[in-house]
Amino acid sequence: MNTIKYQKIVIAGGTGYLGTVLARPFRFTCRRLVILTREAHADTDNIRFVQWDGKSPGDWCRELYDADAIINLCGKEVDCRYTAENRARLHASRLLPTRALAQAVADCSVPPRVWLNASSATIYRHADDGAQQEDNGAIGTGFSVELCCDWEEAFFRTETAATRKIALRTSFVLGRGDGAFKKLRALVTAGLGGRQGSGRQMVSWIHEQDFAWAVEWLIANPHAEGAFNVTAPNPVRNAEMMRTIRNACGIPLGIAAPAWLLRWAARIIGTEPELMLKSRWVLPQKLTSGGFRFYYETLEHAVQDLVATRV
Secondary structure, three states, rough: OOOOEEEEEEEEEEOOHHHHHHHHHHHEEEEEEEEOOOOOOOEEOOOEEEEEEOOOOHHHHHHOOOOOOEEEEEOOOOOOOOHHHOOOHHHHHHHHHHHHHHHHHHHHOOOEEEEEEEHHHOOOOOOOOOOOOOOOOOEOOOHHHHHHHHHHHHHHHHOOOOOEEEEEOOEEEEOOOHHHHHHHHHHHHOOOOEEEOOOOOOOOOOHHHHHHHHHHHHHHHOOOOEEEEEOOOOOOOOHHHHHHHHHHHOOOOOOEEHHHHHHHHHHHOOOOOHHHHOOOOOOHHHHOOOOOOOOOOOHHHHHHHOOOOOO
């Protein structure tokens, strides 16, 4: 990814963790990268920041004109208690920007060629008996699943004949910045890196560089459309994940956290135990069958890269 491929790409919610992951490679492959953000930022190099409120039409709509792609990553973090107030905020932070973009795309005289919208691999059921793929995965139940379903329904509801649509059903993205790996590594270094719950729940994951490359592949592939599982091809059980991180950090042991303790602790720290205990066994069937090649296929390879010191 070292030559100009695109004239303009627009990222909504591009100042968050995943937005910065995408901005790094797109700085070199895109002539103009536009970030839609609620707060003012100074432009830098070929990145321009455009303010919007995430719910209403405005001057930002013109940025979609003749864009190679619009990528919507807007959405409040789910790492919170599912109170009535937080549920409303989680819904609004996803549905309002998606609906605003749908209207902007529909009204655009030369709309973006492809629209990628964030979703989540948690849309599938708790699965400890088999992998969930796009063609046969079973949708789960509960608030987090309903949130994903409402999100995708808002995304796919409007027909956009001139714009391909792709829902990114993304698993845990492991990277050096914010995100899941930073928290898991902190647990390990604090001596709390044992299994969580039974340790048998499956964890689907993807290295941040593979996430960026998968998004680029989806933009470039004219046949890519619909929902895609954006996750590495080799999920692992929770106990193996924690052991792999411990080994990479040179910490042989970690205190385990039984399910009852996690449920109690989740209430104290203001999160939901589902984030740690749900078994997410998801495979990227459409990516692999389409010819996408993962660089970080195994968790050990990914974790070793993330803990290594780069010059």
